[in-house]
Amino acid sequence: MTRERGILRWPVLRQLRGEDPRSDAARSARTDALRPRVEQADKVARSVCPYCAVGCGQLVYAKEGRVTQIEGDPDSPISRGRLCPKGSASKQLVNHPDRQTTVLYRRPHGTEWERLDLDTAMDMIADRVVRTRRETWQQEEDGKVVRRTLGIASLGGATLDNEENYLMKKLYTALGAIQVENQARI
Incomplete structure (x- = not known):
């Protein structure tokens, strides 16, 4: 009986039974503390991925003049918010410490x-x-x-x-x- 009570307390089962409508069972303090990477950005610019001729749309987030995140632009008719691995890593083009600036x-x-x-x-x-x-x-x-x-x-x-x-x-x-x-x- 104790075992059944233990299984019945599993978060997914509580959610399926409707006992936990706010999904609190699947949340943790760590989950609640997570913030979006782009939350602190003070500027967002639309751009195009520089790597190939496809022209995927990008959203470039910046804080205090420094690029903090680059993500796919969901409004882009070409990529619809998706980026390939190279496009996703294009932040390194401007932020890499070995980038030549002279x-x-x-x-x-x-x-x-x-x-x-x-x-x-x-x-x-x-x-x-x-x-x-x-x-x-x-x-x-x-x-x-x-x-x-x-x-x-x-x-x-x-x-x-x-x-x-x-x-x-x-x-x-x-x-x-x-x-x-x-x-x-x-």
């Missing part, structure tokens, strides 16, 4: 990296693009007008989203580059 440059034949400010690095890149385009520009080939350069090429990465790839394609086409590829297609 420009590093290694001079030709150099063995050490040096830090550059962003303006200097951007000027160096722009100068090299203009010089390369000028030196490798082809106006004609075999009597045909080609107006192109084979000295500039692009290989986009899978962490770029569709919009970034679109803008890169437009930029390289405007520069006359014809060798434009993306890792996602390879």
Whole structure:
């Protein structure tokens, strides 16, 4: 008889019998103390997962300017609130302690990296693009007008989203580059 009383006291049986309508039997002090990870966020931004070309929607939660959580956006018609393992872990892209936040440059034949400010690095890149385009520009080939350069090429990465790839394609086409590829297609 004691054994039956013990089994009858199991929370799931009490819930099924209707003796515990508020589900208190399945709760514990630890459960009551749990809080949602996003409860403390002071800002929520909608974003798109950066990993592949699918474009899953993300909700990015931040507190005091720091990303605290990234979850799937239930309003996204593409992913309906779901993220793959890479998308779920995309918080590490901005919060990982080893993330590079400064420009590093290694001079030709150099063995050490040096830090550059962003303006200097951007000027160096722009100068090299203009010089390369000028030196490798082809106006004609075999009597045909080609107006192109084979000295500039692009290989986009899978962490770029569709919009970034679109803008890169437009930029390289405007520069006359014809060798434009993306890792996602390879």
